[in-house]
Amino acid sequence: MAAEPVVRLTTSELVERAARIAAEASHAGRARVLGVTGPPGAGKSTLAAALIDGxxxxxxxxxxxxxxxxxNAVLEARGSRDRKGAIDTFDDAGYAALISRLADRRPGEPPVYAPEFRREIEEPIAAGTAVADEPLVITEGNYLLAPGGAWPAARARMAEVWYLDLPDAERLRRLVARHRAFGKPLPDAEAWASGSDQRNAELIAATRDAADLIVEWT
Known part of the structure; x- marks a missing residue:
């Protein structure tokens, strides 16, 4: 599907669009998965939380x-600890398998447990999130539209994928602030945001036109 033009939408408008997907899921008796993607610092997790609230x-x-x-132990063994967050530092096949399970889930079935990333320890933990009878699963992350590996298999099970568009200056400001909030000194925060994060952002931006919706969230 060709992406829509970039649109400016409020939280309430995005909640309304997500609610329609949830209603379709309830009617079909099977969960739907909504993807939210964009480069580091674009506001993916913040939007996901706002959708849950709304x-x-x-x-x-x-x-x-x-x-x-x-x-971190696996990354260190592979010599890629200093590139954490790059596309090859994720278990894309595991992610695709979980998305498939979630998209097939019906009400009343046992919960599905998903891993969760904890920024305070910079590590994933197993079974951090329980998915029960919610009709809508919101999945957010950098590489939802990536064309290689197992990412397309995950994308194929998503009802829609939204790409968050944000001017680079503001996105970088947010990234630096986030890195500092989790303990990086200012020079290190700026170096990571303009180095590893920026390389990842450029790769993600190349997938932008594959989204169902490109949105400036206001």
Whole structure:
């Protein structure tokens, strides 16, 4: 599907669009998966949380792609610890398998447990999120539209994928602030945001036109 033109939408408008997907899922008797993607610092996790709040209790749950970060021990053994966050530092096959399970899930079936990434320890933890009878699963992450590896298999099970568009200056400001909030000194935060994060952002931007919706979230 060709992407729509870039549109400016409020939280309430995005909640309304997500609610329609949730309603379709309830009618079909099977969960639907909504993807939210964009470069680092674009606001993916913030939007996912806003959708959860707006949709109300029991309607949606967030399953982050970041739960499939490879552990620091694995990255160190592979010599890629200093590139953590790059596309090859994730378990894309594991992520695709989980998305498939979630898209096939019907009400009343046992919960599905998903891993969760904890920024305070910079590690994924197993079974951090329980998916029960919520009709909508919101999954957010950098590489939802990537064309290689197992990423297309995950994308194929998503009802829609939204790409968050944000001016680079503001996105980089947010990234630096986030890195500092989790303990990086300012020079290190700036170096990571303009180095590893920026290389990843350029790769992600190349997938932008494959989204169902490109949105400036206001």
């Amino acid at each position: 949709l109300g209790h029991g309607t949606a749950v967030v399953v982050g792609m970041d739960g499939f970060h490879l552990s």
